[in-house]
Amino acid sequence: MTDPYDSSPTDVRARLMVAIAGWAVLVAAVLVAVPLAFADRLPDPLATHWGSSDGPDGSMPFTAFMILLIGMWAVLAVIGLGVAARRRNLARRVTRAWFCAGLAWAGGFMVTTQAVTIGANLDRGHWTRAEDVGWQVAVVLAAPIALGALGWLAGRPGPDVPAASAETGPLIDLDPGKRPVWVSTTTARWAAGLALVSLAAAVVIAGVAVTGRFPGGWGGVVPLALVGVIGTVLSSVSVRVVPEALTVSVGPLRWPSRRVRLERVERAWVEERYPAQVGGWGFRGLPGRATIMIRGGECLVVRYVSGGELAITVDDAATGAALVNALVARRHSAAGR
Known part of the structure; x- marks a missing residue:
């Protein structure tokens, strides 16, 4: 059979x-x-x-x-x-x-x-x-x-491809006389477009409802405006790595943001993830194992010393992972002296 x-x-x-x-x-x-x-x-x-x-x-x-x-x-x-x-x-x-x-x-x-x-x-x-x-x-x-x-x-029918195990992350050499900084920003055009259309629709419907020609229109204004705000927040993500910490910011205003001190980080690597794998777009998962997903593909994945993980969809993730690993290694080397 x-x-x-x-x-x-x-x-x-x-x-x-x-x-x-x-x-x-x-x-x-x-x-x-x-x-x-x-x-x-x-x-x-x-x-x-x-x-x-x-x-x-x-x-x-x-x-x-x-x-x-x-x-x-x-x-x-x-x-x-x-x-x-x-x-x-x-x-x-x-x-x-x-x-x-x-x-x-x-x-x-x-x-x-x-x-x-x-x-x-x-x-x-x-x-x-x-x-x-x-x-x-x-x-x-x-x-x-x-x-x-x-x-x-x-x-459920069909093959089951196991999740790839995380390999040892990339590493780069650091110049001891310089302060390294890495910044990368990724924009989701679909989210920006959705936000623009939703906000425009909310304004148009509110304008028509004010005239009394669309009495039931107010019920759609709030949901559309909410979609517009959420879409704006999810339209971009920026990651910044400095010797002290990794900071993740979302939206055009770079707010809200999350700062992870590198003393809490064990290592970093690059992994491909897609919305269907993590449950959709946006901030997915639970504390300790979360993904900030605004587009499928290359992600910077950071594992905490506690065992948790944070993945961020961002461009040039390999460079970011390499810098994180180098900074973590330098911190460990300094602590062991």
């Missing part, structure tokens, strides 16, 4: 691409077809938010509701296809399983959210008379989790 876990990485990636594309089309078709099928039985605007008393307290135009869900799903689907297309992204079984679980969960959440919203508004005449939601919330929570579990199982 053929072991389902023994397929080649190329075959697995091809099957994943087909499966993700099929799932993307299926969810998109549901998000478009269902509201259109019931359009003549729905009020416009729709009730889209329920307060603590379970009664509706927020609304959104029918068209805006459709565009919001379809647009969010389109972005997720495109990102999913892009991640799956990279050969190294899903080489590990655990990464592949959680990636598929996340995509399945996201599609299920979109569909169940739409279904509950349409069901509550169906034949109600006006959004203020929409049905209260109670047990439906449990469906929105449970159904995506069940789909996520199926996605996790679907992502």
